[in-house]
Amino acid sequence: MELSKRVVLHFPEKLVEKPITYELVKNYNIVFNILKAKVAVDDGEGMLLLELTGTDENIGKSLKYLKEIGVKTEPLTRDILWSKDDCIMCGICSSICPSHAFYLKPPQMTLEFEPEKCIGCEECLRVCPYNAIRLKLM
Amino acid sequence: MQKTIDEINEKIKKGKAVVFTAEEIIEVTKEEGFKKTARQVDVVTTGTFGPMCSSGAFINLGHTRPRMRITKAWLNDIEVFCGIAAVDLYIGATQISDNDPTNTEYPGRFKYGGGHLIEDLVAGKKIKIKALSYGTDCYPKKELKGEFTIHDINDAFLFNPRNCYQNYNVAVNTGKEKIHTYLGILKPNLGNANYCSAGQLSPLMNDPEYRTIGIGTRIFLGGGTGYVVWQGTQHDPTVLRNKRGVPVSGSGTIAVIGDLKKMKPEWLRGTSIIGYGASLTVGIGISIPILDEEILRYTCITDSDIVAPVVDYSYDYPNLTGRIIGEIDYASLKSGRISIGNKTVPTFPISSYPRAQKISKILKSWILSGKFYLTSSVQRLPGKESGIKFKPFRGRYK
Numbered sequence: 050m051e052l053s054k055r056v057v058l059h060f061p062e063k064l065v066e067k068p069i070t071y072e073l074v075k076n077y078n079i080v081f082n083i084l085k086a087k088v089a090v091d092d093g094e095g096m097l098l099l100e101l102t103g104t105d106e107n108i109g110k111s112l113k114y115l116k117e118i119g120v121k122t123e124p125l126t127r128d129i130l131w132s133k134d135d136c137i138m139c140g141i142c143s144s145i146c147p148s149h150a151f152y153l154k155p156p157q158m159t160l161e162f163e164p165e166k167c168i169g170c171e172e173c174l175r176v177c178p179y180n181a182i183r184l185k186l187m
Numbered sequence: 188m189q190k191t192i193d194e195i196n197e198k199i200k201k202g203k204a205v206v207f208t209a210e211e212i213i214e215v216t217k218e219e220g221f222k223k224t225a226r227q228v229d230v231v232t233t234g235t236f237g238p239m240c241s242s243g244a245f246i247n248l249g250h251t252r253p254r255m256r257i258t259k260a261w262l263n264d265i266e267v268f269c270g271i272a273a274v275d276l277y278i279g280a281t282q283i284s285d286n287d288p289t290n291t292e293y294p295g296r297f298k299y300g301g302g303h304l305i306e307d308l309v310a311g312k313k314i315k316i317k318a319l320s321y322g323t324d325c326y327p328k329k330e331l332k333g334e335f336t337i338h339d340i341n342d343a344f345l346f347n348p349r350n351c352y353q354n355y356n357v358a359v360n361t362g363k364e365k366i367h368t369y370l371g372i373l374k375p376n377l378g379n380a381n382y383c384s385a386g387q388l389s390p391l392m393n394d395p396e397y398r399t400i401g402i403g404t405r406i407f408l409g410g411g412t413g414y415v416v417w418q419g420t421q422h423d424p425t426v427l428r429n430k431r432g433v434p435v436s437g438s439g440t441i442a443v444i445g446d447l448k449k450m451k452p453e454w455l456r457g458t459s460i461i462g463y464g465a466s467l468t469v470g471i472g473i474s475i476p477i478l479d480e481e482i483l484r485y486t487c488i489t490d491s492d493i494v495a496p497v498v499d500y501s502y503d504y505p506n507l508t509g510r511i512i513g514e515i516d517y518a519s520l521k522s523g524r525i526s527i528g529n530k531t532v533p534t535f536p537i538s539s540y541p542r543a544q545k546i547s548k549i550l551k552s553w554i555l556s557g558k559f560y561l562t563s564s565v566q567r568l569p570g571k572e573s574g575i576k577f578k579p580f581r582g583r584y585k
Contacts, residue, residue, distance in 0.1 A: 156521060
């Protein structure tokens with residue numbers, strides 16, 4: 050079964066020069082889409098947000114391989130922290146969310162969040178007037 | 188069949204008042220008809236929760252020993268207005284820190300402003316104060332540094348010169364670049380349309396001719412109680428109205444006052460509008476006494492009866508051309524999609540409908556439990572007969 054999974058990879062300095070994504074393609078036939086990348090200079094840790102598409106089995110194998118070589122992986126959904134206590138349910142985040150992960154449900158206009166649609170662009174963090182969307186990791 | 192406010196208050200006292208929210212009343216009259224409902228229902232409650240920049244709070248610190256006639260002061264690094272008596276200060280909702288990078292780092296984030304300061308004050312948090320004076324014989328102290336909470340000071344009351352706009356623009360951008368406005372980010376080429384009103388729940392929409400909402404009206408304000416004290420600045424009652432009596436663009440406004448010490452931070456939220464500035468999101472709810480059938484009919488207004496002007500914020504708004512590019516009703520706006528010309532444009536609200544609903548329900552529960560009584564206004568707000576018009580600046584300027 051083909052599936053897509055969004056994962057955040059944190060890799061230590063020693064792995065920054067290793068062609069990790071190439072290995073994923075070559076060994077596990079994974080199609081990947083880089084959604085975001087950060088190469089931090091200070092702490093030397095790199096971050097890559099990938100969408101992996103492949104068979105269930107191959108995605109499992111890729112994640113195992115990444116773990117073995119010392120890459121920390123996390124599912125993306127843990128990145129965006131939506132604080133419902135701080136949120137007033139206006140629609141500002143939904144107006145800029147490119148993947149419609151945040152959206153309003155008429156007629157009551159309640160705000161909904163579907164983490165699996167989130168691509169981690171962090172636009173919502175910048176625009177939320179009430180600091181109700183925060184980053185949990187990274 | 189006429190009722191009086193005294194009769195309604197008597198029913199509230201006995202726990203017998205019949206109260207519905209402005210949303211519920213629409214269904215009630217559909218079933219029961221206007222005549223019967225006007226007899227049976229006593230009060231309709233409204234609500235709104237959105238950024239209202241023309242807001243602020245007066246505080247009186249109490250006197251220091253020795254005394255100080257403060258001429259400049261900063262609370263949590265936000266400058267406050269001191270051009271009144273010795274230790275009276277006014278916190279403006281949109282004031283930002285002198286060190287805020289503003290739009291020099293475009294788009295500015297405006298993370299902490301006067302609105303946030305008011306929210307922190309209401310929440311009982313410690314507020315840092317720094318103040319200066321030139322010193323006088325009777326007020327010798329020249330410098331003050333310290334901290335306080337709302338419990339340490341004499342007075343704190345919200346006094347908002349303009350809140351609760353009756354209708355508002357729908358903002359779009361026909362330009363080629365993304366723009367940052369007080370109505371949110373507007374994508375180029377009509378990428379989105381943003382609006383800001385509770386529509387059928389909005390207070391002045393439910394009393395469009397200001398028959399019951401006037402000077403002296405007791406209201407839900409910031410989670411506590413407050414009063415309408417005047418028409419708000421830019422009050423514009425002569426705007427054209429549609430057949431339901433609804434003004435077709437921004438018109439009536441109110442100035443409100445209330446005891447900040449009894450309000451709740453949940454209903455007064457510091458607001459950071461990217462690329463624009465800081466503000467305060469204010470919760471207001473107004474109860475409308477159903478004195479006769481006409482007043483009831485007005486409260487039964489629905490989103491499809493309310494029409495708002497679509498304004499281009501890339502050119503027409505900043506240049507005050509007065510041009511509108513279309514009109515659209517709130518039912519369409521709330522559906523999430525409207526048509527402008529031959530383009531389908533997604534729509535987004537800036538004010539919160541779920542919170543407006545919650546305010547109307549809280550006010551309803553206050554009335555049902557005898558915690559909140561209605562007031563007669565001591566003077567009506569200027570209506571269309573006043574001839575009052577909101578005009579552009581007519582002074583000389585370059």
